[in-house]
Amino acid sequence: xxxxxxxxxxxxxxxxxxxxxxxxxxxxxxxxxxxxxxxxxxxxxxxxxxxxxxxxxxxxxxxxxxxxxxxxxxxxxxxxxxxxxxxxxxxxxxxxxxxxxxxxxxxxxxxxxxxxxxxxxxxxxxxxxxxxxxxxxxxxxxxxxxxxxxxxxxxxxxxxxxxxxxxxxxxxxxxxxxxxxxxxxxxxxxxxxxxxxxxxxxxxxxxxxxxxxxxxxxxxxxxxxxxxxxxxxxxxxxxxxxxxxxxxxxxxxxxxxxxxxxxxxxxxxxxxxxxxxxxxx
Amino acid sequence: xxxxxxxxxxxxxxxxxxxxxxxxxxxxxxxxxxxxxxxxxxxxxxxxxxxxxxxxxxxxxxxxxxxxxxxxxxxxxxxxxxxxxxxxxxxxxxxxxxxxxxxxxxxxxxxxxxxxxxxxxxxxxxxxxxxxxxxxxxxxxxxxxxxxxxxxxxxxxxxxxxxxxxxxxxxxxxxxxxxxxxxxxxxxxxxxxxxxxxxxxxxxxxxxxxxxxxxxxxxxxxxxxxxxxxxxxxxxxxxxxxxxxxxxxxxxxxxxxxxxxxxxxxxxxxxxxxxxxxxxxxxxxxxxxxxxxxxxxxxxxxxxxxxxxxxxxxxxxxxxxxxxxxxxxxxxxxxxxxxxxxxxxxxxxx
Numbered sequence: 001x002x003x004x005x006x007x008x009x010x011x012x013x014x015x016x017x018x019x020x021x022x023x024x025x026x027x028x029x030x031x032x033x034x035x036x037x038x039x040x041x042x043x044x045x046x047x048x049x050x051x052x053x054x055x056x057x058x059x060x061x062x063x064x065x066x067x068x069x070x071x072x073x074x075x076x077x078x079x080x081x082x083x084x085x086x087x088x089x090x091x092x093x094x095x096x097x098x099x100x101x102x103x104x105x106x107x108x109x110x111x112x113x114x115x116x117x118x119x120x121x122x123x124x125x126x127x128x129x130x131x132x133x134x135x136x137x138x139x140x141x142x143x144x145x146x147x148x149x150x151x152x153x154x155x156x157x158x159x160x161x162x163x164x165x166x167x168x169x170x171x172x173x174x175x176x177x178x179x180x181x182x183x184x185x186x187x188x189x190x191x192x193x194x195x196x197x198x199x200x201x202x203x204x205x206x207x208x209x210x211x212x213x214x215x216x217x218x219x220x221x222x223x224x225x226x227x228x229x230x231x232x233x234x235x236x237x238x239x240x241x242x243x244x245x246x247x248x249x250x251x252x253x254x255x256x257x258x259x260x261x262x263x264x265x266x267x268x269x270x271x272x273x274x275x276x277x278x279x280x281x
Numbered sequence: 282x283x284x285x286x287x288x289x290x291x292x293x294x295x296x297x298x299x300x301x302x303x304x305x306x307x308x309x310x311x312x313x314x315x316x317x318x319x320x321x322x323x324x325x326x327x328x329x330x331x332x333x334x335x336x337x338x339x340x341x342x343x344x345x346x347x348x349x350x351x352x353x354x355x356x357x358x359x360x361x362x363x364x365x366x367x368x369x370x371x372x373x374x375x376x377x378x379x380x381x382x383x384x385x386x387x388x389x390x391x392x393x394x395x396x397x398x399x400x401x402x403x404x405x406x407x408x409x410x411x412x413x414x415x416x417x418x419x420x421x422x423x424x425x426x427x428x429x430x431x432x433x434x435x436x437x438x439x440x441x442x443x444x445x446x447x448x449x450x451x452x453x454x455x456x457x458x459x460x461x462x463x464x465x466x467x468x469x470x471x472x473x474x475x476x477x478x479x480x481x482x483x484x485x486x487x488x489x490x491x492x493x494x495x496x497x498x499x500x501x502x503x504x505x506x507x508x509x510x511x512x513x514x515x516x517x518x519x520x521x522x523x524x525x526x527x528x529x530x531x532x533x534x535x536x537x538x539x540x541x542x543x544x545x546x547x548x549x550x551x552x553x554x555x556x557x558x559x560x561x562x563x564x565x566x567x568x569x570x571x572x573x574x575x576x577x578x579x580x581x582x583x584x585x586x587x588x589x590x591x592x593x594x595x596x597x598x599x600x601x602x603x604x605x606x607x608x609x610x611x612x613x614x615x616x617x618x619x620x621x622x623x624x625x626x627x628x629x630x631x
Contacts, residue, residue, distance in 0.1 A: 008397055008398075008399060008400070009351040009352065009365070009401070009534070009545070009547070010351070010352050010363065010364070010365040011352070011363070013361055013363070050536070050545075052354045052356065052361060052363070052536060052538075052540075052543065052545070053354075053536050053538055053539050053540050053543055054536055055534070055535055055536045055545075056534060056536075056545075075561065077561035077562070078561060081561075090359065091359075092359065092361050094363075215562060215563070216563055216565075242560060242563065243558065243560075243565070244557070244558045244559070244560050246532065246533055246534045246550075247532070247534065249396070249397040249399075250392070250395065250396055250397065251392060251393060251397070251399050251530075251532070252531055252532045252533070252534070252550070253392075253530060253531030253532070253552065253579070254531060254533075254550070254552075254557065254558065256575075256579065256583060257565075258578075258582075258583050258586075259582075259583040259584070259586040259587040264396060278504045278578070279504070279505075280565045280566065280571075281565055
């Protein structure tokens with residue numbers, strides 16, 4: 001029992017080896033483990049990242065586990081994320097993890113995949129999406145619907161452009177309509193919320209799984225549309241929940257929804273499970 | 282282990298206290314400089330307060346301190362040195378602790394020992410021996426008679442009978458305690474369990490139906506109940522119910538210090554506070570009643586669903602110290618369907 005406090009609360013040190021400004025408020029940090037091997041992780045897991053003197057916050061591991069290094073994408077919204085945004089290449093941050101469960105990747109094989117991301121909610125989907133593309137032959141159609149409030153809130157722009165040039169993934173980009181029906185000047189994608197796109201395209205529920213992450217309201221409306229208008233079963237929908245976390249290991253009591261610890265039993269949830277929880281979202 | 286029973290004569294208790302201080306860090310009820318009742322370290326046996334009343338702060342702090350250092354860090358240029366807080370733990374004897382406080386450790390052990398082991402807690406817990414003193418009369422707001430916590434988890438319990446203390450030893454740690462000072466403990470020959478039952482009946486601490494465990498089925502249907510908003514709208518989110526609670530264990534992790542050096546610490550936190558679940562773009566518990574509901578349901582539904590025991594030992598502190606007189610027992614009875622009428626009176630805004 002001697003050293004598991006080390007394991008639990010004493011973080012590893014991780015160096016920033018690259019910073020990509022995704023948007024004016026969102027940066028992706030490329031990280032390198034200098035005190036040993038990068039830990040193995042699976043798509044969907046998260047870590048507690050921190051800056052000594054400021055604190056820790058939970059971020060999803062946003063890069064494919066099969067590639068070297070580790071990337072996280074951070075939106076500047078509070079104390080810890082502001083500190084991150086002030087860091088540069090070469091700076092050192094703290095890491096605990098990987099924590100939580102993961103997407104049932106093997107169960108997705110042989111299926112049609114529909115990814116639906118909203119804003120920075122694309123980050124938890126990115127590792128999985130890129131892993132699926134790296135193993136493209138294992139899946140049927142892959143679709144991505146990616147929506148944001150404004151163009152400057154779309155992350156991973158360079159990858160989206162690359163996806164748009166591929167013929168083995170269909171990408172639909174959308175921005176929230178400011179004035180419904182009116183196009184946004186210079187915008188190459190659609191101007192719509194996600195549910196109308198789904199209801200127009202009507203992706204068949206046959207052999208398809210939907211993997212979605214974004215603001216809770218988007219997840220809720222996407223699920224409603226899929227379940228009520230497109231005949232999907234709750235079990236076909238997978239999402240990741242965001243809940244405030246501190247320990248990441250099922251102790252601090254912050255992320256509970258009912259008897260579920262989002263940090264341990266999640267963050268990846270099948271929608272069937274979500275429907276069985278007290279409806280706090 | 283099977284329980285063992287001993288007599289401890291009243292005139293031997295002082296000797297026990299003094300001798301135990303050589304072997305343990307002895308914690309007992311005492312008075313601080315302002316005459317407040319606390320669990321503290323009495324200077325002499327005369328400073329021990331032999332009262333049924335619970336100190337406002339429970340004994341959980343001896344396993345889960347209000348604040349503790351998890352990591353110390355130092356920065357020199359671009360080098361960071363950090364290490365976990367090394368703690369040398371001396372054996373603690375909780376001498377004359379209330380049963381509701383003693384039994385609370387077993388309740389929260391479940392969360393600190395499932396999956397990942399939380400060693401800072403578990404190491405202190407392992408070093409703590411409980412020598413509880415049973416109440417002679419149940420206290421103002423307490424309801425331990427309605428909650429079936431694991432009494433058998435308490436290392437040793439002293440029942441103050443007419444002429445002597447009947448000591449029931451229930452664990453290895455309790456046995457070690459008695460073995461160390463065995464000259465003071467005389468094996469009990471009589472029917473100890475009958476004496477204990479009679480004592481508890483007289484004290485008002487014997488279990489009474491309906492136990493609050495029975496509220497669970499009702500609570501599972503009550504999440505959307507319209508009366509939450511009415512009945513707990515007076516909650517001001519001060520958190521005193523959680524800080525005084527022997528089983529509330531939620532914590533925060535914060536950094537203290539600056540860029541040159543400092544510490545990462547763990548500190549008590551409370552689910553009734555506005556910021557507890559506030560996130561960048563989302564706040565699932567955006568109204569105060571939702572935050573109070575979380576506390577109640579965590580204790581009487583979620584925690585037992587996950588781990589077994591209720592997250593409550595019925596000490597009643599949250600009722601005593603609530604500035605707006607919210608009564609958790611009455612709310613559990615109402616929302617859990619054990620009583621048809623809601624808690625009444627001006628205190629609940631009715």
